[in-house]
Amino acid sequence: MTMEENKYTAADYKSDQYVRWCPGCGDHAVLNVLHKAMAELGVAPHNTAVISGIGCSSRLPYYMNTYGFHTIHGRGGAVATGFKVANPAMTVWQVAGDGDGLAIGGNHFIHEVRRNVDVNLLMLNNKIYGLTKGQYSPTSDRGFVSKSSPYGTTEDPFIPAELVFGARGTFFARSIDVELKISQEVMVAAARHKGCSVVEILQNCMIFNNGIHNFITDRETRADRTIHLVHGEKMLFGKEMNRGIVQDGFGLKAVTLGEDGYTIDDVLVHDAHCESNFLHQQLAMMDGHELPLAVGVIRDVESLTYDEEVAKQVDDVRAKKNIKCLRDLVLSGETWTVE
Amino acid sequence: MLEKTNVKVLDRVVVRFSGDSGDGMQLAGNIFSNVSAGVGNQISTFPDYPAEVRAPQGTLSGVSGFQVHIGKGVYTPGDKADVLVSMNPAALKQNVKFLKDGGVAIVDIDSFKKADLDKALYTTDEPYKEIGLKGEVVEVPMTTMVKAALADSGLDNKSVMKCKNMFALGLVCWLFDRPLESALHLLHNKFAKKPAIYEANAKVMRAGYDYGHNIHASVSTYRIESDAIRPGVYTDVNGNTATAWGLILASEKSGLPLFLGSYPITPATDILHELAKRKDLGVKACQMEDEIAGVCSAIGASFAGNLAVTSTSGPGLALKSEGIGLAVMAELPLVIIDVQRGGPSTGLPTKTEQTDLRQALYGRNGESPLAVVAAASPTDCFNMAFEAARIAIEHMTPVILLTDGFIANGSSAWRIPDDDEYPAIKPNFVRPEMLENGWRPYMRNEATEVRYWAVPGTPGFQHRLGGLEKDYCTSAISTDPANHERMVAARQHKIDMIAGDIPEVEVMGDADADTLLIGWGGTYGHLYSAVEELNAAGRRVAFAHFRYICPLPANTSDVISRYKNVVVAELNNGQFADYLQAKHPMVHIKRINKVQGQPFLVQEIVDGVTKIMEG
Structure with a gap:
């Protein structure tokens, strides 16, 4: 990552697409802060990729003037892993929600953290499924009443940090959608950390779970x-x-x-x-x-990061072996000649 | 071009058991041959005792062997073994000369410690290399497992060790589909008066059989040999290795680094193994956490600008469906290899079938066309892996390559091609001047409908891909009804246009035939041999073998409308026949089908075609 101060402004990372999140959604704040954090980091837009799965927050790549990929539900981490290994020179960001990252994509999430792939992973946690209009998520508290749990859930939630530590994560940070300064600070730190950097952002869904984080975010008691x-x-x-x-x-x-x-x-x-x-x-x-x-x-x-170690192993093996192309390889085995 | 081939050694196999004279190799071999006789095989056996009655254990002079030749038309014990079982390094050393090139050696790896090697006078710590073993070695911790199986038996160590031969026998019974009950019956007769010894041996035999089952052990008892050998330098290769090598050549010919995202699954895992070894050629092979991550990591690598591949078998292809749909929508190059096995569900993991054709063609939500190709033989896996990559890269599409357990594990002599025998692969990259002309990510080449590839890291070409429908003109997200239909048509047309970029299907056999036998994929060797037999018997049969399945070669309709009888022979219930029939409603397509997890027998094809011709 090359740091060239003030070379880029937040506007350089904004795409021309109309932002479709609901008015007042916490995602707007995260998007704006991400643009600013990227400007602070100074990595060129063309050397930056933003990859997501499915969900409200996973729309985010469309609003970036970087390379971006809005993939399929839960699989952002697997796509990001392949992307980073294939092209380690790129700075890779991943955006996931609590459903995308911890339910359907839970397996990819823990393995991405375990492998320590150099990806900056923003997990926007609003404790609800917004895009499908209000079902409980794997971070909803026990007893939470939603459309798919009319009598309250009968299961305990994941706490994202616990999964990160369980998978021996090397970076965990947290912010709240309304804490713009802290959000920017942790996003920059996540990008500067080499390895899988998980940033949980407590985010408010105005429509389906308004005020879910009020206990924490209330101005009087925050x-x-x-x-x-x-x-x-x-x-x-x-x-x-x-x-x-x-x-x-x-x-x-x-x-x-x-x-x-x-x-x-x-x-x-x-x-x-x-x-x-x-x-x-x-x-x-x-x-x-x-x-x-x-x-x-x-x-x-x-x-150690997965992407660097894969590349290093390739370099080490190549330096030791004389085989330079497929033909060398095939001819180095058992062969015979037919006249 | 497919070489003229011939399937040989279809129904004969030689197994050689070797160990210390006290290891009971004669008993294991005798039971195996008697069981084989019981299932209708002809047998011929050859005991090979040491000169000394009891030479010191583990030494070269103490080695005893027993060779069994089973199958049809067996009149000798066979020259060399397809499978050599060696209970210790001395036995392996003494018997390696009896193992065919490319055969399988099964060794008790617990008896390959330094002291064992010294006793058998090995001088290096690479025993296989030292004795020039030319084949696959299956290392089985037999001693450990026999001890574990008999931990509660109350037998002393010496008696426990005497049961090791039955573990080897159980494993060999698994490999060759011998009924374990018959072997147990024979064992029971032998130890009728010693029930405790019988129980211990029976338990160990079952453990050996189960071990084979658990590790999906398999050996190919088939070889496909070229009839008309072209001059050149040859090597032996199996289909999975050839597949891996074809991908490496495509990487060299395209200038794109090769990435494999995979998850172990029988019988496709050897592709992962081979590519994992090929770090020396710059290959990045990643064993992911599941099949879905296998395909998704490959899609990420493709977006990043690599030649991206995922390898699997039928159940894994099912798991990858959604990911493949994303690659269809994002219009990214991706090679998906399906080494077909018996299905449905877990089915018959070690057996061969052609039952995934429909899954490959249609197994995704929405209108999601992609290209499908199939390899005809072990060596053709090389060609078709290259072709799958070429089509994927040049036409910006996922391509499914269908091979199967039979050709994946089967090996064949392969003439090593010269560098100029395969074309350069030209990615449809964006060019800098396109930026001034209003480039958009889904902008297409007008003639081929292929979109241009902007590799991340390229200044000015930042863009967003995704699974949502895009506007044909602006590439922004769109739910416009007419636009969706236009994009569906464009994606289909792009695949249809590939027909102009693949060879026509060749018609072989009798030029004046009134009957056309059609096959596809890994049945080529058997079908070709059958047509030769039919022609030799005066039957006017021609033969067309398809390796390009979707789209079909441009001359397909011409070819199949020329014959009175059109017969599709395949190892499923008629998937390719249905596919052809739907495209050619005026032709009545007849069928020869087999779904037993086994390849065709040449005779089955000959009989099937004859019956159809005689009406």
């Missing part, structure tokens, strides 16, 4: 129910920034500085680069109730 994690900084939150996360035995606890004897020295410093994902998981599982929901880059560690 400062107390979320914490913006930044690598190397103390884990502080609250309107007055006087609350902090401390270690409590095997778990975490939210405390108020100056109360119960807690001081700033007790507050944890975020380490997104720590190899062990134990604390990252604890942080990612905070849900805004006992502990604030974490946004920002939660985990960001370097590891």
Whole structure:
């Protein structure tokens, strides 16, 4: 990736297509921030690809002036994997919803994370199927009432971060559609991370699930129910920034500085680069109730990427062998001549 | 051009069991030959005892062998073995000279440790290479599995090890479809007074049989040999390897890197194996998490500008259907290889059939035409893999290549072609000046309806593809009714136009025939031999074999309307016959069908055609 500052503006990444999402949909904000993040990164539009599956958010590639592919339901990750391996010079973004990425595409999702393919994966989580008009999704809470669960669901949801850690993910970040600055910050960090970078964005569906994230996003209480994690900084939150996360035995606890004897020295410093994902998981599982929901880059560690290792293996084998073309190969085996 | 071929060794096979003199090779061989006699084979056997009664275990002088020749017209024990079972390195060393080139050696890999190799006087740690083994080696952990099978038997180690021969016998029974019950019956007679020993041996024999079943072990008992050999340099190749090589040549001839996205499935997996080895030629072969990811990763690689391929068998093709539909809609080049096996569902994984033709032609939602080709023989897999890639790249379409278990595993002598025998493949890339002339991603070459390929990374040609219908002119998403019909027609026309870019179907056999025998795909060798026999007997039969299925060669209608009898012989219930019949309602197409998971016998074709000719 070559960084050439200010060479491109957000407008350079916008296509001429009319954006068809419902007015007020959280996807609009994500799209606008993505244009800005790409401008900040400075990778040329023709060296950028955006690949998606099916769903409201998967329409996003049409609104990009990059190379783009709106594929089939759930398969964006598999298409993106083949694309990146075939053409590692491209910067690849993938857009998925909670249904596309975690239900029909759940298998591809965990394997893409496990392989650590160098793809920046934006997962827009609105806990609902919007395009099919309002069925519960794999991230809907137990008991959630929808058209396909009129008496409430009888199943527990996935928490995307847990799947990422279960698949030994190297990057996980989270933002909220209305947090434009944090969204841009995590998208840029995701692109700069080499490997599969999963960014969960809590996104509001105005029509079928309006207010599903209100507990977190409500302006009055947001400062107390979320914490913006930044690598190397103390884990502080609250309107007055006087609350902090401390270690409590095997778990975490939210405390108020100056109360119960807690001081700033007790507050944890975020380490997104720590190899062990134990604390990252604890942080990612905070849900805004006992502990604030974490946004920002939660985990960001370097590891071997699938696409680079495939290319490297090809180079290594080629350097060692004398076979340069098919004919060399065939003639190197057992042959006989007929006169 | 198809070579004149002849199917040989159809119904005879030589198996050689070898091991220590204490390993019970004679017993295993005897039971196998008696079971074979029981299913109607002629048999001839040849015991090969060592000179010493009990030479030291594992040494060269202690090797004992037993050769069985089974089949029709068997009068000798056979010269060389198709399958050699060797229980230790000494046995392999002593018997490798009896293995045919391209035969299969089954070894107990547990007895190939350093000490075993030393005892048999091997000097390197590459035993197969050292003794010049020219064939496939199937490494089976026999000792481990026999021990595991008899863990609860209460037998001592020595008695357990004596059962190893029955594991080998069970495995060989699986390979050649011998009824295990008959083998158990013979075993029971042998150990009638020792029920515990019988039970242990029977358990191990079943374990060997099940092992063959579980690993989908198979050997080809067929060879297709060229009658008219052209001068040149030859090598032996099986259909799956030839398929992989044809793709590599297409990559070289097109200048596009080769990408394979695949998932293991019998009998197609060897294509993945071969291409995974070919990192030395720059091939990127990715074993994906499932069949769907196999095709979808290939579609991603195609979008990225590679020659993209996915390989599978019938059940996998079913899983790939939606992905193939995306490639139809996105108009991206993609090669899908279906090595057909017995179906439906899991069916008969190790057996051969031609029952996926309809799935290949029609197995997608919507009007979704694509090109279908089929290989006629192991070596023709090379040609048709190349052709599938050429058509895919030059016509911007998915192409399904149908081979089958018979030609995929069967091998044949192959004249190594010169570099100039295959044409350059020319991708329909965008050209820079197109940008000024209002280029759009679905803009087509007017004559061929082929859209232009803009490879990501090319400045100025950023575009979005997708599964949604696009406007014919602007390439933007469109739900306009008339536009949809126009796009459906354009995609169909693009496939129809391929007929002008493929060879005509050739008519072989009697020039004044009134009967035309038609085949397609892997039945070529048998059908060709049958026509030769029919002609030799004075029957006026001509023969047309189809390798280009969709579209059909341009002269197809001309050819089939010339004959009084048109007979399609195929290993299904009439899928190609129906396809031809629908296109030629005035011709009454007659049929010879077989759906047994087995290739035709030449005699079956001869009898079938004769019956039709005699009305």
